[in-house]
Amino acid sequence: MNQSSKANENFFEKVYSITRLIPQGRVTTYGAIARYLGSARSARMVGWALNSCLNQTEWVPAHRVVNRNGRLTGKIHFPGMNTMRELLESEGVEIDGDAVVNFEKVFWDPNIELR
DNA sequence: CAGTTGACACCGT
């Protein structure tokens, strides 16, 4: 584990940095982050990073990251099933069921915003 | 060390 701690720190660090840069009330997608990292199709890695983010001491707004449909696929990983929704609504993001309302409007693309 | 898994995305059928 320590062998690759250096490498994963680098990759994870990027994902965490971007995720933490997401403004309140906005959301982004795994694909967008993956693309910003240089690998458009490695959205899985972003998911993995966020999965490990629960292991991080610092808070990462993982609830602001959704899949390309704007659907809260990762909500199941939160302590409560409504935790992710509550957090987003608390930030001003409207949620319909398990999907973000006006997803395109609240979508925050790092490739554009951080360009 | 090799195989399997994974909070996704995209294409083909």
Add this chain to the structure above:
DNA sequence: AACGGTGCCAACT
């Protein structure tokens, strides 16, 4: 429209 297979790359077992 729904389903399955493939790509991607790192972590986990």
